[in-house]
Amino acid sequence: MEEKVIPTKLLLDESELPKCWYNLKAILPHEPALNPATLKPCTVEDFKGVFCDELIEQELNEKDEYIEIPDEVIEFYKKVRPSPLIRAYDLEKVLDTPAEIYYKFEGNNTSGSHKLNSAIPQAYYAKKQGLKYLTTETGAGQWGTALSMASAYYGLGLTVYMVKGSAEQKPFRKAVIETYGAKVVPSPSNTTKVGREILEKFPNTTGSLGCAVSEAVEKATETSDCKYVLGSVMDHVILHQTIIGLETKTALEKFGIEPDILISCVGGGSNFGGFVAPFMKDKINGTKNYRIIGVEPKSCPSLTRGKYVYDYGDTGKITPLMKMYTLGNGFMPSSNHAGGLRYHGMNPIVSKLYHEGYIEAVSVEQTKVFEAAVKFAKSEGILPAPESSHTIKVAIDEALKCKETGEKKKIVFCLTGTGYFDLTAYMSYNNGTMQDYVPTEEDLQKGFSSIPDIPQNK
Amino acid sequence: MEEKVIPTKLLLDESELPKCWYNLKAILPHEPALNPATLKPCTVEDFKGVFCDELIEQELNEKDEYIEIPDEVIEFYKKVRPSPLIRAYDLEKVLDTPAEIYYKFEGNNTSGSHKLNSAIPQAYYAKKQGLKYLTTETGAGQWGTALSMASAYYGLGLTVYMVKGSAEQKPFRKAVIETYGAKVVPSPSNTTKVGREILEKFPNTTGSLGCAVSEAVEKATETSDCKYVLGSVMDHVILHQTIIGLETKTALEKFGIEPDILISCVGGGSNFGGFVAPFMKDKINGTKNYRIIGVEPKSCPSLTRGKYVYDYGDTGKITPLMKMYTLGNGFMPSSNHAGGLRYHGMNPIVSKLYHEGYIEAVSVEQTKVFEAAVKFAKSEGILPAPESSHTIKVAIDEALKCKETGEKKKIVFCLTGTGYFDLTAYMSYNNGTMQDYVPTEEDLQKGFSSIPDIPQNK
Numbered sequence: 024m025e026e027k028v029i030p031t032k033l034l035l036d037e038s039e040l041p042k043c044w045y046n047l048k049a050i051l052p053h054e055p056a057l058n059p060a061t062l063k064p065c066t067v068e069d070f071k072g073v074f075c076d077e078l079i080e081q082e083l084n085e086k087d088e089y090i091e092i093p094d095e096v097i098e099f100y101k102k103v104r105p106s107p108l109i110r111a112y113d114l115e116k117v118l119d120t121p122a123e124i125y126y127k128f129e130g131n132n133t134s135g136s137h138k139l140n141s142a143i144p145q146a147y148y149a150k151k152q153g154l155k156y157l158t159t160e161t162g163a164g165q166w167g168t169a170l171s172m173a174s175a176y177y178g179l180g181l182t183v184y185m186v187k188g189s190a191e192q193k194p195f196r197k198a199v200i201e202t203y204g205a206k207v208v209p210s211p212s213n214t215t216k217v218g219r220e221i222l223e224k225f226p227n228t229t230g231s232l233g234c235a236v237s238e239a240v241e242k243a244t245e246t247s248d249c250k251y252v253l254g255s256v257m258d259h260v261i262l263h264q265t266i267i268g269l270e271t272k273t274a275l276e277k278f279g280i281e282p283d284i285l286i287s288c289v290g291g292g293s294n295f296g297g298f299v300a301p302f303m304k305d306k307i308n309g310t311k312n313y314r315i316i317g318v319e320p321k322s323c324p325s326l327t328r329g330k331y332v333y334d335y336g337d338t339g340k341i342t343p344l345m346k347m348y349t350l351g352n353g354f355m356p357s358s359n360h361a362g363g364l365r366y367h368g369m370n371p372i373v374s375k376l377y378h379e380g381y382i383e384a385v386s387v388e389q390t391k392v393f394e395a396a397v398k399f400a401k402s403e404g405i406l407p408a409p410e411s412s413h414t415i416k417v418a419i420d421e422a423l424k425c426k427e428t429g430e431k432k433k434i435v436f437c438l439t440g441t442g443y444f445d446l447t448a449y450m451s452y453n454n455g456t457m458q459d460y461v462p463t464e465e466d467l468q469k470g471f472s473s474i475p476d477i478p479q480n481k
Numbered sequence: 482m483e484e485k486v487i488p489t490k491l492l493l494d495e496s497e498l499p500k501c502w503y504n505l506k507a508i509l510p511h512e513p514a515l516n517p518a519t520l521k522p523c524t525v526e527d528f529k530g531v532f533c534d535e536l537i538e539q540e541l542n543e544k545d546e547y548i549e550i551p552d553e554v555i556e557f558y559k560k561v562r563p564s565p566l567i568r569a570y571d572l573e574k575v576l577d578t579p580a581e582i583y584y585k586f587e588g589n590n591t592s593g594s595h596k597l598n599s600a601i602p603q604a605y606y607a608k609k610q611g612l613k614y615l616t617t618e619t620g621a622g623q624w625g626t627a628l629s630m631a632s633a634y635y636g637l638g639l640t641v642y643m644v645k646g647s648a649e650q651k652p653f654r655k656a657v658i659e660t661y662g663a664k665v666v667p668s669p670s671n672t673t674k675v676g677r678e679i680l681e682k683f684p685n686t687t688g689s690l691g692c693a694v695s696e697a698v699e700k701a702t703e704t705s706d707c708k709y710v711l712g713s714v715m716d717h718v719i720l721h722q723t724i725i726g727l728e729t730k731t732a733l734e735k736f737g738i739e740p741d742i743l744i745s746c747v748g749g750g751s752n753f754g755g756f757v758a759p760f761m762k763d764k765i766n767g768t769k770n771y772r773i774i775g776v777e778p779k780s781c782p783s784l785t786r787g788k789y790v791y792d793y794g795d796t797g798k799i800t801p802l803m804k805m806y807t808l809g810n811g812f813m814p815s816s817n818h819a820g821g822l823r824y825h826g827m828n829p830i831v832s833k834l835y836h837e838g839y840i841e842a843v844s845v846e847q848t849k850v851f852e853a854a855v856k857f858a859k860s861e862g863i864l865p866a867p868e869s870s871h872t873i874k875v876a877i878d879e880a881l882k883c884k885e886t887g888e889k890k891k892i893v894f895c896l897t898g899t900g901y902f903d904l905t906a907y908m909s910y911n912n913g914t915m916q917d918y919v920p921t922e923e924d925l926q927k928g929f930s931s932i933p934d935i936p937q938n939k
Contacts, residue, residue, distance in 0.1 A: 030495040031559035037488040101489035102567065102862055109560065113634070131589045133864045133899070175859040176571070195904040199864060202855060202907045397660060401633040404560055406591045406657060441591070443901045446653040449660045 031112060033125070033274045035105035040097060041273070043089035045265040047300040048258065051307060052085045053375040054346035057333060062477060065343045072244050073251045077148040081259040090262060093151075096144045099176060103132040103139065104266065108274040108435075113402040115422070122425035124418060125280070126438040127271045127298070128405070133199070134169035136363075136408065136440030137294045138254050141263035142166070145252045146173035156180040156249040158242045160210065160235030162189055163362030164196030165408075165440065166254030171203035181205040184212070184239045188229030189362070196444055210235040217241055217339075232366075233338030233352075240341065255291030255363075256336055256345075256370050264297020267437060272301050280433055282313055284421055287437040288413040289317040289326060289384070290363045292370030298437040299382065300372070306381055315382040316421075317373065318413040320392070322460045323356040325349060325369045326377050326384035328467060332479050334368060344475065347374040350462075353473025357460040359389060360448035361409035363439075367470065385417055388459040392416045393452035396442070408440035409448050489570060491583070491732045493563035498555060499727040501547035502720045505758040509765060510543045511833040512804035515791060520935060523801050530702050531709045535606040539717040548720060551609075554602045557634060561590040561597065562724065566732040566893075571860040573880070580883035582876060583738070584896040585729045585756070586863070591657070592627035594821075594866065594898030595752045596712050599721035600624070603710045604631035614638040614707040616700045618668065618693030620647055621820030622654030623866075623898065624712030629661035639663035642670070642696045646687030647820070654902055668693040675699055675797075690824075691796030691810075698799065713749030713821075714794055714803075714828050722755020725895060730759050738891055740771055742879055745895040746871040747775040747784060747842070748821045750828030756895040757840065758830070764839055773840040774879075775831065776871040778850070780918045781814040783807060783827045784835050784842035786925060790937050792826055802933065805832040808920075811931025815918040817847060818906035819867035821897075825928065843875055846917040850874045851910035854900070866898035867906050 055064035070079040081090065092100075111124040129137035149157055157179055161167030167183040174181035183200055187209040190197050197207045210230045211218040215238040221228065228234075236253070243251035254260060275282060285302060287295045295317050305311035319326055329348040336342035338352050349368040350356075356365040369377075376382045396412035398419065399405070407415060418436045425432050442449065451457040462470075513522035528537040539548065550558075569582040587595035607615055615637055619625030625641040632639035641658055645667040648655050655665045668688045669676040673696040679686065686692075694711075701709035712718060733740060743760060745753040753775050763769035777784055783806045792807040794800035807826040808814075814823040827835075834840045854870035856877065857863070865873060876894045883890050900907065909915040920928075 031556075032495060034492060034494070036492070037490060098489075098570075099862070102571075112556075113560075133858070133862060133901075135901075139862075172858075172862055176862065194908070195901075198904040198908045198911065199901075201911050202864065202904075203859060400591070400630075401661060404557070404591060404597075404630055404634065406660065443591075443593075443653075443657075446656040446660075450652070450656045453656065453659050 029110050029278055031110055033108040033110065033278050035270060035274055035277065037101055039273055040100060040105055041092065041266055041269040043091050044262045045269055045301045046084055046088055046090050046262055047303055047372055048085045049088035050304060051375060053371045056343040056345050059335070059344050069343065073240055075148045075152050075154065075250050077152065078145065078259045081262055082257060093144070093147060096147050099143045100266070105270045106131060108271055111403055114399060117398065117402045118419060118422050118426065120422040120426040121429055121431045122422040123431065123433045124422055125433070125435045127267060128438045129267060130408065130438060130441035134165060134172055135443060136165045136169070137264060137267060138166045138169035139172065140266050140297070141254060141260045141293065142169035142173035144263050146170065146177045146179055149250060149252070150177040150179055154179065154248050154250055156182070158182045158184070158239040158249060158251050159253060160184045160232060160239045162186050162232045164189060164193055164444065165363065167200050168196065169254065170252065171200040171205035174205060175203040182242060183207050184210040184235040186210055186230040186232055186235050193444060210238050212238060215241045231338060236337045237339040237341055255293040256368065258370065258372055260293045261296035261300065261370055261372055264293050265300045267294065267297045268299060268301035271298065271435065275435065282435045283432040284314045284316065284434045286316045286318060286414050286418050286434065288364060288410050288439065289319050289369065289373060290410060291366050292373035294437055294439045296370055296373050303376065303381065316417060317377070317382055317384045318417045319384060319386050320359050320361055320364050320413060321386045321388050322359040322462065323350070323365050324386045325367060327386045329369070330471060330474065331374060331378050332474055333477060334474050336368060344477070345371050347371050348377060349474065350467065351470035351473040354470030359460065360445065361413065363410040364413065387413055387416045390452065390457050390459050393449070393457060395419050405438070406442045407438060408442045409445050411439045414438070487568050487736055489568055491566040491568065491736050493728060493732055493735065495559055497731055498558060498563055499550065499724055501549050503723040503727055503759045504542060504546055504548050504720055505761055505830055506543045506716065507546035508762060509833060511829045514801040514803050517793070517802050527801065531698055533606045533610055533612065533708050535610070536603065536717045539720055540715060551602070551605060554605050557601045558724070563728045564589060566729055569861055572857060575856065575860045576877060576880050576884065578880040578884040579887055579889045580880040581889065581891045582880055583891070583893045585725060586896045587725060588863070588866065588896060588899035592623060592630055593901060594623045594627070595722060595725060596624045596627035597630065598724050598755070599712060599718045599751065600627035600631035602721050604628065604635045604637055607708060607710070608635040608637060612637065612706050612708055614640070616640045616642070616697040616707060616709050617711060618642045618690060618697045620644050620690045622647060622651055622902065623821065625658050626654065627712065628710065629658040629663040632663060633661040640700060641665050642668040642693040644668055644688040644690055644693050651902060668696050670696060672696070673699045689796060694795045695797040695799055713751040714826065716828065716830055718751045719754035719758065719828060719830055722751050723758045725752065725755045726757060726759035729756065729893065733893065740893045741890040742772045742774065742892045744774045744776060744872050744876050744879070744892065746822060746868050746897065747777050747827065747831060748868065749824050750831035752895055752897045754828055754831050761834065761839065774875060775835070775840055775842045776875045777842060777844050778817050778819055778822050778871060779844045779846050780817040780920065781808070781823050782844045783825065785844045788929060788932065789832060789836050790932055791935060792932050794826060802935070803829050805829050806835060807932065808925065809928035809931040812928030817918065818903065819871065821868040822871065845871055845874050848910065848915050848917050851907070851915060853877050863896070864900045865896060866900045867903050869897045872896070
């Protein structure tokens with residue numbers, strides 16, 4: 024057995040937990056969100072009816088590079104953070120690569136993913152503001168689980184509008200959320216006006232994320248002691264997720280590791296943005312020349328095949344317009360098993376980074392993703408979430424390139440979560456029935472046609 | 482917020498990982514297992530056809546107080562160990578108790594429990610001996626999952642005989658095991674003589690653990706490159722599990738904490754034995770006066786209502802006879818949701834400790850257990866396994882006693898696993914349909930009547 028200077032787990036102490044989140048917009052602002060009625064940049068007032076005050080302030084903040092993490096949030100973070108950065112010694116051995124592979128593991132908590140990083144501050148700010156209830160939507164269920172944990176912790180009521188098809192297919196996700204005391208309402212429901220309208224038109228629909236958003240927003244605006252929160256796409260969510268990148272950076276520095284490549288998957292952009300933002304300053308300044316790669320499914324390729332334009336964040340067209348890479352709010356992604364990567368758009372910070380050429384994007388096919396997942400599980404002992412497995416696929420590809428060239432590159436990726444609630448997907452991979460899907464040009468054009476017809480160059 | 486001297490997570494470095502397991506039998510031997518045919522103490526020869534050589538040696542070792550952990554096992558342990566010892570600050574706050582509560586968390590790995598601690602060395606020794614295949618049985622599925630991970634890691638083939646009812650009710654457990662490359666055979670099956678016989682007699686049976694054991698043993702003895710392994714009850718399993726107690730002891734000493742009460746649940750005895758064994762020397766010597774409590778379900782009360790006699794370890798009466806607390810090998814436990822605690826007997830080391838008065842035992846009702854589990858989940862953010870929740874119930878009870886007396890006792894418990902695959906149980910608790918079951922005197926007498934009629938006093 025070879026001499027190891029680097030331990031398997033590059034641990035940080037509680038005292039090394041970051042005290043501030045990193046706000047990349049202070050050095051790289053992006054085009055503002057627009058009020059769809061006026062086409063004017065959104066202000067605090069535009070968000071006020073829906074979101075908590077502190078989150079609106081964070082959403083619009085382009086001034087402070089570091090934003091303090093409240094003590095009460097840090098107290099919770101200490102239960103599950105600093106999360107481990109792990110050297111993938113066994114995966115390296117299986118690949119027989121000279122590359123060094125490291126992964127930041129965000130799945131060691133009951134929500135099973137990084138979503139908890141933002142759920143905790145969001146619930147905390149709501150509590151601090153004197154609110155009593157929150158509403159949100161959930162598709163795959165990771166965000167709903169994370170927010171139910173956070174709401175239980177801070178003593179807030181929570182209603183989760185869960186896409187009906189998902190609630191029916193994933194009764195155990197629903198059970199976890201209910202165990203934490205939240206109310207799960209399969210969407211569309213007759214608890215809201217928009218839900219009733221949709222049910223009347225399509226009585227047999229299994230729902231959609233767009234519809235669940237609309238219901239959650241409507242419910243939140245009914246009473247003054249309730250607000251709506253969400254788990255991705257928004258800039259304040261990325262802000263909270265920078266805890267991932269900050270810890271990774273601290274750990275790499277502590278153990279004297281200079282990364283060459285940073286990789287993570289992109290859906291709405293929250294884990295990716297949070298993972299890479301703290302590394303971007305040096306990249307933008309030109310002091311470091313990391314390669315930074317976002318990985319998306321070939322079935323929903325917003326960065327690699329989308330347009331950089333203003334579009335709605337939801338299919339119901341009720342959100343502000345955001346300048347982002349999008350396949351069009353009407354794009355219907357296939358039933359890719361990675362529910363967390365099935366989104367038509369991309370967070371504006373991540374979109375800006377890509378547009379400016381600071382990051383790369385790669386799209387990968389589902390069956391190849393699961394092949395990589397199983398390889399990882401057998402060597403590293405962790406069953407990864409389908410979303411995270413996209414990242415693993417590209418990390419393995421990069422490590423195998425090093426095998427050819429003999430380069431000892433240092434590859435660092437974010438393992439966002441575990442796949443314990445995604446076993447239907449693994450079963451279809453195991454029994455050979457999993458399908459790949461790549462949208463045709465026609466599919467894309469159909470999606471693009473839903474992009475609103477507004478002046479795109481401001 | 483109060484000043485905290487103790488961090489939330491009492492972490493150990495990789496360098497503080499124990500180098501040896503602790504063999505309690507070197508200072509407290511127990512009555513030997515007997516060959517049921519001869520009623521003579523079992524020798525290496527009695528075990529040889531079924532078990533790996535190194536495990537037999539460990540099973541019979543009453544000489545060495547410390548047994549070295551192989552480097553290759555330590556390499557794997559480093560991925561998931563040292564496991565965190567966590568101060569339950571939030572649970573203390575919710576209970577408003579002056580007690581300090583700590584839990585050793587063994588659930589942060591894909592098997593979801595402490596079972597991996599023994600699966601890894603068992604697979605390693607098999608590999609080292611040149612074996613190609615292993616067989617085992619699994620009921621609830623935690624052990625099967627852990628062993629599938631270990632077998633994949635060391636490149637061994639594995640067949641898991643999974644109780645048919647469990648395989649049908651828990652398709653996701655089966656899916657995880659298969660993802661790691663193991664073969665799952667619902668038991669009884671037509672792959673063994675004993676399976677075919679049972680199927681002929683009871684074509685509609687949903688199987689039993691006893692039958693699955695018999696099939697796995699039969700299969701293992703068919704070829705010379707295959708052995709049978711199991712995940713509880715045996716002394717060598719407890720030996721491997723002492724990594725839990727050793728780490729706990731090291732962490733407590735590192736942070737200057739003197740425990741007053743140690744608590745864990747008892748089924749076959751493996752987590753409990755492993756957790757408490759390293760603390761027993763001081764207790765036996767009289768240098769420390771910890772209270773040590775084993776918690777069992779009221780529905781399967783082997784310590785609190787069983788007899789301390791020689792009995793078979795399985796319902797099929799094929800194992801050696803062991804001197805243990807037992808409800809009788811024919812005792813039929815109710816469908817308690819904590820599958821890991823549904824065993825008629827108790828490991829001989831744990832039985833000896835109880836018989837000698839070194840440990841206490843408490844039995845608790847299922848609904849109270851889940852009430853404690855939900856309280857824990859909401860405050861500490863971890864969804865506990867039903868088995869582990871038995872421990873939590875008693876830890877909370879002890880902390881509440883401290884609230885009455887004002888004592889600042891230090892309570893340390895082992896949180897053996899997570900409940901992600903036990904959500905059917907949580908659902909029945911959440912919707913109020915969960916039932917408690919306590920065996921009647923008649924039920925017990927029926928079980929006792931299955932205890933073999935042999936001279937019980939040697």
